[in-house]
Amino acid sequence: MLEETLAKGLVGTLPRRMRAKLAEIAGDTVEIGSRQSLAQEGDAQTESILLLDGLMGRYMGPRERRQMVAIQVPGDFVDLHALPLDxxxxxxxxxxxxxxARFPHDALRAAMAGDYPFAEALWKLTLIDAGLHRYWSYRLGRFRALAGMANFFAEMDHRLGRAGLRTEEGFALPLTHADLSDICGISQVHVSRVLKDLREAGLCALQGGRLTIHDRAGLYRMGEVSGAGLEELLD
Amino acid sequence: MLEETLAKGLVGTLPRRMRAKLAEIAGDTVEIGSRQSLAQEGDAQTESILLLDGLMGRYMGPRERRQMVAIQVPGDFVDLHALPLDxxxxxxxxxxxxxxARFPHDALRAAMAGDYPFAEALWKLTLIDAGLHRYWSYRLGRFRALAGMANFFAEMDHRLGRAGLRTEEGFALPLTHADLSDICGISQVHVSRVLKDLREAGLCALQGGRLTIHDRAGLYRMGEVSGAGLEELLD
DNA sequence: CGGAGCGTTGAGCAACGTCAAAAGACGTGG
DNA sequence: CCACGTCTTTTGACGTTGCTCAACGCTCCG
Structure with missing residues (x-):
């Protein structure tokens, strides 16, 4: 049943034999409640986590003014970079x-030591993550609130689509305005205004933990998604 | 003479035997003029570059509104991530x-295949880069222009210090206002105003391609550099 | 001496933050 | 079932930040 889940999302892009190898290494599968902190800044790590279901956020900065620096969707390793960085x-x-699902660093290291292509494949996963960081820097540095929000929704549309979690009409996105504030680097109040603009422009609406997309092409246009490099990075 | 340069900056943190290995792999050393583009988006790469002298920028977005997503200082690999990402x-x-200095991917791969600790060390270098991306996302998302510029100057102070390129009074920083605009995600005009504020606050001044620091503690305070994680990442 | 690039300054405007108030959503316990 | 507290969302008013446009000075170089 883990093999099944491994076929989706980013880990699903790995060759079959590497997914099998990962399935062997995998520790236990765990369910975790909402809004639980899995790691604090500075924590030493001895295992990495693969996200099977739900969304996770990664944050920097003091709680009252924190910035989300990455969001993980099913099929993503959440903290594989903690392996070399420890x-x-x-x-x-x-x-x-x-x-x-947990993956002990010992076991991953042992597997990589004798199989360079496997090591490079895992390395590549962390670099796709880094590519998304760059994409976020670009969005945060050069996009206005409205375009930035549309850009983020388009990113989610794309990434959740790859994980098989999107329909034509939209996808589950259980984020509050406070979350979107952390993601886009704007105030909660302004999030509310921007969502209203997107709604009234007939592009999309966020209600009940779900983003309903009314005009996908328009949303992508508003988010200035073009040759910006998201597709190239993830394909 | 390459061994000597390898002792400084980020590559200098590698164990001696790995630096020796790198020195063997190194291709030719090349000088490149100012404002030369080394790679375009989408380019296939067969070698990676180690920066020995000078500064390089990495950009996303259209030229007229591009965002710098990373700056490299001597001792940094500029595009080691292009190896797994190709x-x-x-x-x-x-x-x-x-x-x-150029490093052919073939030779790097051959060296890493038989030496997992070496592979993990190079992997780690790319992840420190990713950590800096996260730091930039935080700055771009949550810092005002003044604090953001101070934060960037503090980052340069720290990183150039590790590379041995800083004195008590400041360091060479041959950046134009347009460069700082790309770095901080603000307009060129506003860069001018922010620099004036920093100058008149007695913190630092940028003249003749050099940042003169008059009050380092005050600059770090203005840039809100604290437990934000830069030291932890680079040490 | 003329141009090109860079830096500075001011004026007006749009975007966004902060503060405050109020309404809705939701779960909990009585 | 209702009452309650908490969290979330919405809206208005107002102040601040930063952008755009424009003009002008500076420096460097041909």
Whole structure:
């Protein structure tokens, strides 16, 4: 049943034999409640986590003015970078109830030591993550609130689509305005205004933990998603 | 003479035997003029570059509104992530005359295949880069122009210090207002105003390609550099 | 001496933050 | 079932930040 889940999302892009190898290494599968902190800044790590269900956020900065620096969707490793780094420089929190699988660093290292292509494949997963960080820097540095929010929704549309979690009409997105504030680097009040603009422009609406997309092309246009490099990175 | 340069900056944190290994792999050393583009988005890469002298910037977005997503100082690999990714999702440009050393991917792969600790060490270098991306996302998302600029100057102070390129009074920083605009995600005009504020606050001054620091503690305070994780990441 | 690039300054405006108030959503315990 | 507290969302008013446009000075170089 883990093999099944491994076929989806980013880990699903790995060759079959590597997914099998991962399935062997996998420790236990755990369910975790909403808004639980999995790691604090500075924590030493001895295992990494693969997200099977739900969303998780990674944060920097003081709680009252924190910035989300990455969001993970099912099929993503949440903190594989903690393996070479052996500590985390940011916090990790579940954005709702999640299901995860643990991968002990010992076992991963042992497998990689004798199989360079496997090591490079895992390395690549962490670099796709880094590519998303760059994409976020670009969004945070150069996008206005409205375009930035649309851009983020388009990113989610794309990434959740790859994980098989999207329909034509939209997808589950259990985020509060406070979450979107952390993601887009704007105030909660302004999040409310921007969502209203997107709604009234007939592009999309966020209600009941779900993003309903009314005009996907328009949303992507508003988010200035073009040759910006998201598809290239993830495909 | 390459061994000597390898002792400084980020690559200098590698164990001696790994630096020796790198020195063996190194291709030719090249000098490149100011404002030369080394790679375009989408380019396939067969070698990676170690920066020996000068500064380089990495950019996303259209030229007229581009965002710098990373800056490299001597001792940094500029595009080691292109090895597992085998293409670049952003542009790389020299910010002044630079000197670089080339490392063919073939040779790096061959060395890593038989030496897992070496592979993990290079992996770790790319993850420190990713950590800096996260730091930039935090700055771009949650810092005002003044604090953000101070934060960036503090980062340069710290990183150039590790590379041995800083004195008590300041360091060479051959950046134009347009560069700082790309770095901080603000307009060129506003860069001018912010620099004036920093100058008149007695913190630092940028003249003649050099940042003169008049009050380092005050600059760090203005940039809200504290337990934000930069030291932890780089040490 | 003329241009090109860079830096500075001011004026007006749009975007966004902060403060405050109030209404809705939701679960908990009585 | 209702009453209650808490969290979330919405809206208005007002102040601040930063952008755009425009003009002008500076420096460097041909």
């Amino acid at each position: 500590k985390l420089d940011h916090e990790v929190e579940s954005l709702g109830p999640v299901r995860i | 293409k670049l999702d952003h542009e790389v440009e020299s910010l002044g005359p630079v000197r670089i």
